[in-house]
Amino acid sequence: MALNYEITGMAPCLADGARVRVTAMWNQDIGELLPYVNAVVKYASFDPGGVVITFKYRGCPVILERRRVTLGQLADLDEAEDIMDDLVDFLRRVQDKKAEITPLNQPKPQPQVHEIIRMLPRNNCGQCGEPTCTAFALKLVLERQKAENCLPLTGDEICTVLKVLESLDNRQLKIE
Structure with a gap:
């Protein structure tokens, strides 16, 4: 998987105006990976219809879509790039382990x-x-x-x- 990204936007974070929100585009469609991510991320909100999953990664809210990703509550662009690089590595590991993961194509129960x-x-x-x-x-x-x-x-x-x-x-x- 030769997954890469390009940061396409930065704006004030909706939850904390002192921090930033960054949007990036994937160089390929990652939609088929999202049910596998849903299976391995502990707490996530998965929408199989829209093929989008929301979760926290390194303390940062992530909205992961087929062709786009949005990160919130970041200090700056450097932190965004650091988290994006880690996220790409995470997605590559998920791809490499797909045979060992049972994909979860539905929302999972949230902690009570x-x-x-x-x-x-x-x-x-x-x-x-x-x-x-x-x-x-x-x-x-x-x-x-x-x-x-x-x-x-x-x-x-x-x-x-x-x-x-x-x-x-x-x-x-x-x-x-």
């Missing part, structure tokens, strides 16, 4: 934050660094927080939370 919220103290104490238990639960699901940062939880409760987190998506594959 409410399952985690029920396990937390729900007193919004802020000891974890988050303003609310709901914010903490969301960051746990997105792997931006650690269960042990909820100081009111006991060791057994932390283990229970970790088991639920593991059960949310056990299809994660590493593409190396």
Whole structure:
């Protein structure tokens, strides 16, 4: 796969005007790879009708389409090029491992934050660094927080939370 890209646009990020959003065009149609990407990316929103998948890559929102990709929340063009180069490598690895991956041609269930919220103290104490238990639960699901940062939880409760987190998506594959 001789996949390359050309950056075609840069604009203020819609979510954070202090950062930028970059659009690039692929040199070839990657639509047939998107169900494989959907199978290996842990949390993604996949639209098989429009053949588009949205996910986070290196902390950056990515909208991956057949001929185009959009990256958001970037510091600058240099960061965009760095992430794009990594994304191209990732897509090449997916291509190389296609025989080992079962493509997923439908949206996958999204993590259920409410399952985690029920396990937390729900007193919004802020000891974890988050303003609310709901914010903490969301960051746990997105792997931006650690269960042990909820100081009111006991060791057994932390283990229970970790088991639920593991059960949310056990299809994660590493593409190396």
